[in-house]
Every structure is written in structure tokens, then in C-alpha cells.
Amino acid sequence: MTRDNRMQTAATVGILMLETRFPRVFGDIGNPQTWPFPVHYRMVRGATADKVVCDDPRLLTKAFIKAGRELVQMGCAGITTSCGFLSLIQDEVKEALGLPVATSSLMQVSMIQCLLPKGRRVGILTISANTLTPAHLAAAGVPEDTPIMGTDNGHYFSQAILSDTPELDIAACRLDLINAAQSLIQQYPDVGAIILECTNMAPYAHDIHTATGLPVYSIYSFVSWFQSGLSPRNFFL
Numbered sequence: 001m002t003r004d005n006r007m008q009t010a011a012t013v014g015i016l017m018l019e020t021r022f023p024r025v026f027g028d029i030g031n032p033q034t035w036p037f038p039v040h041y042r043m044v045r046g047a048t049a050d051k052v053v054c055d056d057p058r059l060l061t062k063a064f065i066k067a068g069r070e071l072v073q074m075g076c077a078g079i080t081t082s083c084g085f086l087s088l089i090q091d092e093v094k095e096a097l098g099l100p101v102a103t104s105s106l107m108q109v110s111m112i113q114c115l116l117p118k119g120r121r122v123g124i125l126t127i128s129a130n131t132l133t134p135a136h137l138a139a140a141g142v143p144e145d146t147p148i149m150g151t152d153n154g155h156y157f158s159q160a161i162l163s164d165t166p167e168l169d170i171a172a173c174r175l176d177l178i179n180a181a182q183s184l185i186q187q188y189p190d191v192g193a194i195i196l197e198c199t200n201m202a203p204y205a206h207d208i209h210t211a212t213g214l215p216v217y218s219i220y221s222f223v224s225w226f227q228s229g230l231s232p233r234n235f236f237l
């Protein structure tokens with residue numbers, strides 16, 4: 001089967017997963033029930049959340065490419081990842097795999113900014129404001145002066161994910177994210193939409209929207225859009 005034929009008959013999304021043990025609740029990128037279309041997963045060994053978020057994920061580029069090639073061989077037409085900090089390896093991975101790659105939810109920022117009226121801008125919620133650098137932003141096409149608020153000053157969410165706890169307190173995660181979102185719009189009242197950098201924040205997008213009244217975009221919105229181009233709906237069936 002040629003690559004073109006494979007893409008037409010098996011245009012599914014491949015997801016490169018970090019090596020984690022925390023629960024993948026409904027709405028999380030790592031829960032296959034989250035997606036209304038087929039996805040394939042490959043875990044990248046050694047790519048823990050702490051290493052990717054708090055260290056330099058470019059040290060793991062070869063491991064991500066290797067796992068990505070396995071997904072391509074399975075017939076995936078496009079590849080995404082399970083951490084927004086992986087924007088740093090976007091260029092290397094897409095060139096190595098030779099097909100569309102969407103490493104980070106942050107890549108939505110420029111598109112959403114075009115939708116907002118004058119005087120309003122996109123704000124980012126991240127799992128670690130302390131380690132989300134201008135390099136991460138630049139790699140995703142995000143302006144350096146974009147408002148950012150982290151959950152790293154919260155009581156639970158960041159610690160639970162980065163320390164890879166075997167259990168997850170959903171109520172505590174929700175509270176941390178709502179508090180961070182409210183702090184974001186209080187500190188930056190011109191924020192007109194929120195992007196969730198962390199893929200594990202997607203289950204709480206509705207709660208954040210309810211608390212702030214703002215549009216909220218996540219890896220779920222990004223990959224849903226991504227997949228719609230990889231496998232367009234046939235309206236004549």
C-alpha cells in the first residue's frame with residue numbers, strides 16, 4: 001500500500017504519550033473514550049512529565065521520533081503529543097516523520113487571536129509558568145508578551161501531575177484550574193479567550209468557561225480540528 005492510499009483509508013490520529021501512571025480521566029488526551037474518532041497511542045519511554053516540563057524535552061527528541069515512526073507505520077496520517085511543552089521539538093519531529101505534526105495546544109494561540117476583537121488577546125493557563133520559556137512560545141508561534149498563568153502556585157494539580165501520583169483528586173484539580181483562570185483574567189483584564197497548555201487540563205475546560213465566561217481552547221479542540229482535515233467527513237454517505 002502506498003503512503004497516499006494508506007492516508008486515504010486509515011487517516012487516524014497518532015498520539016505520542018508521556019510515560020505516566022496518573023489516571024487518564026474522561027476528557028484527558030490519554031483516554032481513548034475522549035475522542036469521537038479512532039486514535040492510536042505510543043508511549044515514549046523515559047519521557048516523564050517532570051522531564052518534559054521541568055527539563056529540556058529536546059534531549060528526548062530521538063525517542064519521540066522513534067515512537068512517531070511506529071505510529072506512521074500503523075497508518076496514522078498525523079501525529080500529536082500529550083504535553084504542550086513539546087512545542088520545542090515540533091520542527092524536528094515533523095521533518096523526521098514527513099507528515100503533519102501538532103505537538104502543542106499552544107499552536108492555537110495565533111489562530112484564536114485572529115478571531116478576537118481589537119483590544120482583546122489570548123491568555124495561557126499552564127502547568128508550570130516557571131518553566132514555560134520564550135523558546136517554548138516562539139516554537140509554537142506565540143507572542144512573547146502573551147499573558148500566562150500557571151497552576152504551579154496551586155495546591156494540587158501541578159504537583160499531582162508532575163509527581164505522577166497513582167490517584168487523582170478531580171475536585172482539587174478543578175478548583176486549582178478555576179482559581180488560576182480567575183487569577184489570569186483579574187491580572188490581565190484584556191484576556192478574551194483562554195488556551196490550556198497542559199493536555200491534562202482539557203477535562204476542566206467547561207468548568208473554566210463557566211467560571212470566566214470566556215471561550216476555552218484545549219488539546220481537545222486542537223486535535224478535533226486537526227483530525228477533521230486528516231479525515232474529512234463524507235457528507236454524501
